[in-house]
Amino acid sequence: MTGLSRRLTWLLALAFWGLCSLGVGGGAWLHIRHVQNQAMGSALARAEIASRAVEQMLLRSFEAIDGMHEQAEARQRLLAGGQRQASRAIEAQFRAIAEQARFGVRQIAIIGPDGTLIWSSVPGWTPVDLADRPHFLGPRDTRGRQPFISIPLIGRTTAQWSVQVTRRIDDAAGGFAGVAVVSLDPIALVRSLQELQLGEGRRIRILRQDGVVIADSDDRPELGMRLEASDPLRRALAVAPNGRAEASSPGGLRLIGYQSLETVPLVVELSLDAAAELASIGFVGPSISAAAAAISLLLLAAIALSILWLEHSRTQQDLVQARRDRESVLERLAHAQRMESLGRLAGGIAHDFNNVLQAALGGAKLITRRTTDPGIRKLAEMVISAGERGASVTQRLLAFARRGQLRAEAIEIAPLMEGLREVLSHTLGAIVEVRLAVAPDLPPAMADRGQLEAVLINLAVNARDAMRPMGGGRLVLGAVLENIGEGRPGLAPGRYLRLDVTDTGTGMDAATLAQAAEPFFTTKPKDQGTGLGLAMATGFAQQSGGTLAIDSKPGKGTRVTLWLPEADEVTLRRSPPAHAGAEVPEGARVLLVDDEPLVRRLLAEWLRERGLVVVEAEGGRDALALLEREATFDLMITDLAMPGMNGLQLVEAIRARQPRLPALLLTGHPGDADATVLRLVADAGAFTMLRKPVAPEAVLAGCAALLLPQPTPTPTPTPTP
Template identity: 35%
Template sequence: MQTAQRNSLRLLQWMMVASLALPLALFAFASAVSWVSIHETADREIERALDVAHEHALKVFETIDRSLSEIAEIIRHVSDADIVAREQALHLRLKQLVASLPQVKSVWIFDARGRALVNSLVVPAPEIDFSDRDYFRTHVAGDVGTYIGEALTPRPPYQGAAFFGVSRRRPSKDDSFTGVIQTSVLPEYFESYYARIGRESGSFFAVGRADGTVLARFPATGRDIRLDRGGPIGKLIAADPKAGLITVTSPVDGIERRLGYQRLAEYPIYVSAGLATSAIHARWLSTMSQHLIFGAPATALLFALLGLALRRTRHLHFEAEKRRQAEEALKHGQRLEALGRLTGGVAHDFNNLLTVIRASVDLLRRPDLPEARRLRYIEAISDTVTRAAKLTGQLLAFARRQTLKPEIFDVGRNLQTLSEMIATLIGSRIEIVILGPEEPCFVNADAGQFETAIINMAVNARDAIEGRGRLTIAVGMAASLPNAAPLSQNPYGYVAVSVADTGSGIPPDQLERIFEPFFTTKQAGHGTGLGLSQVFGFAKQSGGEVVVASEVGKGSIFTLYLPRTAGSGKLRQRPAADTQAVDGSGMSVLVVEDNAEVGQFATDALAELGYATKLVGNATHALEELEAGAEQFDAVFTDVVMPGMSGIELAQEIRRCHPDLPVVLTSGYSHVLSEHGSYGFELLQKPYSIEQLSRVLHRIGPRKVKRANEVS
C-alpha cells in the first residue's frame, strides 16, 4: 500500500511540477514569439513611415530645385543693373512663386557681394550684407550645384520662424561667380507634416544633412542639433550609408529609439523615422499582461495571436497581390492605348497611300487610256511607294531600329550645303539665319538621317511661325549631354545643332508628347506627326540627345546633340535621282528570297535587263547551288530575314568559302542590321526599284573568274 501511496504522491508531485513547468514553458515560448513579432511589426511600420517621409522630402526638394531652375532661367544672362531695374516685376514673380509653395518662406537673388538684388518679401531689397551666410559663401569658390544649408534665424529687421537655405549659383556666360539664388525653407513645414503622420505613441521623424545637422524633427526641440559624425549614430550610419534600421540612444533627449534612415538619392539629405523602444516594449508588455491575466487560457491566447498574425499577414499579402494586379492592368492598358494610337496612325497613313495606289491601278486597267495619263498614274504609284518607304523609315527611326550608315562629316559644311533646300522649304516670308561654328565639327553619323532630322526640325519651326518670322540654325560645341550620367559622356564632347524659331511656342502640357509618333497639334491633313519622332530616334540611336525649350508666344529651340569625333570628313554629296537601269550584259545572279512574289519580281525584272538569274527560297538551297557550281554566278542577291539561316549568316558563309563572290543584302528591317550594321556587305533597302538593284549589281562588277567551257 505504501508503495502505491508513494507512487501516487510521486505522481502528484510530477503533476504539480508539470502544472508549473508547462505553463512557464508556454509563457516563455509565447513571450519570445511575441517579442520577435512585435519588433518585426514595428520595423515594418517604421519602414512604411520612412517611405512616406522619404517620398515627401524628395518631392519637396525636387519642387524647390525646379523653382530654382525656373528662377535661374528668368534671370539667365541678366545683369545686376537690369535685375534692379526690374525689381518690382521680379518681386511680384517671386512672391507669386512663394505663395504656391507652402514649404518656402522667401526667395532671394543676391549679387556677387552678398547684397540682395530682389526678394519675395519687400521692395526695395534692404541694404544688408548676407555674404557670411552659408548658403552664399559655399558658392563663391566654385559651382557646387544645389546646396542645402544649416538651420538659421532671420536677420534683423526680418523676423519670424527659423529657416534653412536651398541655393544655387546664378548662371553666367563665362561660369564666373555673379551671385546666388536662394530659397528659405521652413523646418516647421516638415514638423507639422510629421505631426500629422506621427500619431503612434513614441513616433519620431527627422530630416537632416549628411554632415549631421538636423534641419527638422518631430517631436520638435527648441535648439539647434548637430550630430557628431564620429559618434555612435554616425558610425552606425557610416556602416550602411544609403539606408538601414538601427537602435540608438538620442544624444538630444536621451531616448532610445528603433530608427530607420534613408538618404535622398540626389541630395545630401537623410530622412529618418522611428519609434521609441519604450513604446515597442510597452506593446510587448501589454500583450504579455493579457497572458498573465488570463493565465490558464495562455495556450489558446497564443494560438489566437498566431492566428491573428497569420490572418493579418495573409491579408497584407492579399492586398499586395491585388495592388500588383491593378498596376499590371494599368500598365497593360497604357501599352494597349499607345499601341492603338500607333496602329491607328500607321493604318491611317498607309490607307491613304494604298488608296492612291489602288485608284491608279484601277485607272490603268481602263481601255484606250492615253499615254500621258498612263505615265501620270505610273508616276503616282512610284511616288506613293516612295512616300510609304519614307513613312516606314520614320517609324523605324523613332523605334531606333533603322539601319544607319555612319560616316565622318563636318556638320557646319553639310548645314551650309543644306541651307538652300531649307530656304526653299521654309519660304521667303521667314528669314533664315545660319550660324556656323568657329572650327570644324566632325561627327560619325548617318549623314542622310542627319539632313532629314534638320529638315524635319526646320519644317516644324516653319509651321509654328504665323506669317513673318525668323528661323535661326546654329552649330556649336557642348561638353556633355544634358541630364546624362557622367560615365556615359563622350570624351570628345558633342556637337549641338540648335533650331530656334519665333513661332507660337509649345504649351507645357504638350512638351512631353511632342516626340510621340503621330502626335501633332496641326490640323488634319497638315502633318503626320512623325517628323520629330524621326529626330528623336536618330539622336538616340546615334548616341546623342534632342532637347526642347519653349515658351508660349516666344518660340521654341530644338537642340540636337551628336557625339563629336576626332578626324576629318568630306562634304556629303547628295545622291542623285534614280537614273536609267544598267544593262546586265549576261551577268549571272543567284537570288535568295523566301517571299516567292518578291523573288519572282526581282528575277523577272533582272531578266528584262539582260541578267541571268537563279531563284532559291532559302539559304540552305543557296549553299547547295554554290556547292554544285559557284563559278556560274557573278553575284549573290539575298534577303536578310529568312527562316532558318539568315541572309547575314549566308553572306558570311559565302565570304568564308567563296571570298571572290560578291554578296548584296536586302531588307526592309532587321534588328541585327540596326544593331550591328551590314558587316561590310552591300545593302539595298526595301522597297527598292529595279534601277537601284541594277546599279548596285553593276557597281560590284562581275566576277573575274575563268569559266571552264572546254571539254578536255
C-alpha cells in the first residue's frame, strides 16, 4: 500500500470514526433526555395515584362529617318534637367524637336561625353571635345539601385554628332553621392523611375550589392563603378537574397530582420534589456518556450498547404491560364495589317494601275473614294476589343482592320447559330454532321456580348471542333423570334432574371456558354484559343442592348442564314444622313489638281473634317499660330491625328479667341478622324467625309451636346463603 493510500485509508477511518462518534454522541444525548422525560412522567403518575389515595381517605372522612350533619339535623327535629332524651344521646355522641378528635373533628355545634350559637360539644360553651361569619351566611342564603367549607380561622369558642364545615338545617315546612357546624383541625386532618405513608418529600394540601388553602402538611403551612389565578394548579384545574401538573417553587421544581372531590367542593393536591424523585436516575447521564466515549473507540462497545438497548426496551414493555394489568384490576375492583353498593341498596329497598306488603296482605286477609260480602271478598283476594306477586318481586330483588332466601318447591320440569319454549320461540327471534328433548314421566325437581326460570332464560339469551355471528342456529332444552353415585364432585349420591341447554353457536376455547363462570368475566362488548350470569347460575345450582357444568369447543357449540335434586328426596330429608295447624292456647299473654303501626295493629287483630291477649309496643324501650308495669308474658313477637333498640337487643334485655320467655322474630331485611340469630340459639329459651311478608296463619303457627309443649329441641334457624 502506497503512502497515499495509507493516508487516504486513515482519513476515511477517521471520517468514519467521526461519523460514528457524532451518531453515538447524538444518540446518547437523546437517550438521556428520553430517560429523564420518562422518569418525570412516572413521577407525575405516582403523584396522581397518591393524590387519588388521599382523595379516597378524605371522601371517607367527609362521609362521616355528612353523617354528623344529619345527626345534628335529627337532634333539632327531636327537640322540636319534645324528645329531649333522644337528643341528649346525639349530643353525647358528638362530645365523644370531639374529645377523641376523630376525623380531625375539634367541635360539633349548631347555630340558630338568628346566627347565635345554641349548642356546642365544647364544655362550658356560651352563646356567641356568629351571624357575620361566612360559614353561617353561606348555608343560610343557599338552599341545598352540599356542605359549605370556610377558610381557616380562629374559632371564637375554641380559640384555635379550625375549618368550619357547615350545612343548612331546614324545619318541617322547609324554612331555614339554623346551621349544623363541624369544626375540623386542619393540622390534625393533614396528619391523618399522612398516615397513608405516601413516602418522604410528599406535601399534601387541601384547597377550596376558589384556591384557598385550608390544610397544608408543610412545616410552614399556608393556611388561608388564596392561590393566584396564574398558579400552575389553578391553571390545571381550569382545564381538567383531575390530573397532574408541574410547578416551580423556591425549593425547586415540584410535580403535582390533584383530584377534585365529587361530593365536596374541595381539591386535593399532592406534590413531590422533582429533584428527589429524579435522584435515582442521576447516574444515567454519566453512564451513557462514558458508554458513548467507549463506543467511539471500540466497535465492540456498540454491540454491547445494542444489547443493553434491547434489554431496556424489553423492560419498558414489561412496565407498560404491568401498568395495563394494574388498571384492569382497579377497574374490576371498582365494578365489584359498585355491585356491592347496589346489593346493599336492593336489600334496603326490599326491607321497606316487605313491611308495606306485610300490612297490605295482613289487612286483605283480615277483610276476607270478617266480611260476608262476595264482592268485597273478591276485591280483597285480588289485593292478596297482587301482594303475593309483589313478594315475588322482592325475592328477585334480593336474589340480585345475593341476600335472598331460595323458596324451594316441587317443580314439574316438562310443563316448565314447554312454557319456556313458547316464550323463547317468540323472544329469541326467527334466527333461533327452539327444540325440546325432555324424557317422559320425570319426577319433580326441588328448586326455586322463579330463580330457575331466570337462570334458564339467561342461558338461552347467552346461546342466542353465541349463534348470532353464525346467522342463527338451534337451541335444545333437555331434561332427564340421572342417578349420581359416589365420587361426583359437587354432588352427593342420589337422584337428580339433569337440565341441558345446548346451542350450535361459536363455542369457547379452553382459556375462555376456564373463566366463563368467574364473576365479571364476559366476552360481550362493553356495556352489553355484566359477567354475572353464569356466576349467579352456578351459585343458584349449588345453593339448591346441585351443581352446574359447561362443555364447549370452538365451532362446536356449547352445552350448559344443571343438576337439581329430585323433589321427593329433598322432601324426605325435611321435617314438617312443629305444630303445623295447631290451635294457640286461648288467653295466652303476648307482647307484640313493631315500629310499623299498620303491621303491628293488623297482627294484633289476628292474634286477638284467636283468643290471645295482646299488648302492643312500638319499640324496644316501650316494651321494657310495659314489662315493668305488666305481669309476665307467655310469648313475645318482635320485629328484628327497629330504630334505637333492635329485636335481638330487646330479647336479651327481656330475658334478663324473664329468662324462659319464648320469642318470635319477624324480619323484612335478609342477611344482616342471620349470623346474630345463630348466637341466639345458644341462649336459654325457645325462638322462631319468620321473614316478611309473612301470612298471619304462619304467625299463628309459630305462636302455637312456641306456646305448646315441644316434643323436640328448639330447631336451629337456617341462615340465608
